[in-house]
Amino acid sequence: MNCAQRSPTRMAVVRIARSWIGTPYHHQASLIGCGTDCLGLVRGIWRELYGTEPATLPPYTRDWAEATGRETLLDAARRHLVEVENEKAQPGDVLVFRLRECLPAKHVAILATGTTMIHAMEGVSVAEVAFAPWWRRHLAGVFSFPGIED
Numbered sequence: 001m002n003c004a005q006r007s008p009t010r011m012a013v014v015r016i017a018r019s020w021i022g023t024p025y026h027h028q029a030s031l032i033g034c035g036t037d038c039l040g041l042v043r044g045i046w047r048e049l050y051g052t053e054p055a056t057l058p059p060y061t062r063d064w065a066e067a068t069g070r071e072t073l074l075d076a077a078r079r080h081l082v083e084v085e086n087e088k089a090q091p092g093d094v095l096v097f098r099l100r101e102c103l104p105a106k107h108v109a110i111l112a113t114g115t116t117m118i119h120a121m122e123g124v125s126v127a128e129v130a131f132a133p134w135w136r137r138h139l140a141g142v143f144s145f146p147g148i149e150d
Contacts, residue, residue, distance in 0.1 A: 006149075007147045007148065007149045008049045008050075008145060008147065008148055008149070009092070009148065009149045009150070010090060010091050010092030010093075010148060010149070010150055011091070011092065012049070012092075013045060013049070013091075013092035013110060013145060013148070014091050014092050014110065014112050014118075016044075016045045016048050016049070017041065017045055017110040017112065017118040018112070018118060018128065019032065020032050020036065020041055020044060020045075020118070020120075020126045021118065021125070021126050021127060021128060022125050022126060023035065023036050023041075023120070023125055023126045024036075024125050025037060025120050025121060025122050025123060025124060025125060025126075026040075027062060027122070028040070028059065028060065030043040030044050030047075031044070032044055036120050036126060037120050037122075038107050038108045038109065038119050038120045038121065039057075039073075039108060040120065041108070041110070041118070041119065041120050041126060042094055042108050042110070043057070045110065045145075046080075046145070049145060054079075054080045055076075055079075055080070062122075068104070069104060070104060071104045071105060072104065073096060073104065073105045073106055073108070074096055074104070074105045074140060074141055077094065077096055077108075077141060077143045078143075080146075081094055081143035081144060081145060081146065082143060082144045082145075082146055082148075083141060083142070083143050084142050084143065084144055085142070086139050086141070086142050088142070089111050089142040090111065090144075090150075091111050091112055091113055091114070092110065092111065092144070092145070092148060093110070093111045093142050093143060093144050094108055094109075094110060094111075094142070094143040094144070094145070095108065095109045095110070095111055095117060095131075095135075095139060095141075095142055096108050096139070096140045096141040096142070096143065097109070097135065097138045097139060097140055098138055098139075098140040099138060105140040105141065107119070107121075109135075111131065111142075112128050114131075115130060115131055116128050116129065116130060116131055117129060117130075117131045117135065
């Protein structure tokens with residue numbers, strides 16, 4: 001996004017995320033219509049909002065969080081996004097999940113409505129699904145894109 005453009009809006013984030021629906025899952029990918037993983041979805045939205053990504057991502061394995069034991073995903077979200085209280089999540093926010101209580105966070109989604117989210121999971125294409133109680137219990141953090149407007 002150049003200086004002459006307006007700040008991104010929450011609805012723009014949701015619109016962009018919905019444009020990825022149907023993109024097949026592909027580990028480490030981030031190309032709309034071709035393949036993406038959960039992080040690739042967020043990276044693709046970032047590129048559409050701001051142009052280039054804020055950092056170069058190193059290759060990562062499917063078990064990267066378990067292997068390192070570090071909160072790599074949450075730390076990166078805190079560096080590049082704006083943390084908000086979990087209870088104040090709004091459409092367009094990035095949701096970060098801990099899939100198991102004892103493990104580091106390793107999944108992300110975009111909140112689409114108060115009751116749905118958009119994400120990529122292994123074995124299925126990007127989809128808008130219920131932000132169900134299971135997901136709510138595993139929420140590790142909520143973040144807004146920088147400079148977002150309502």
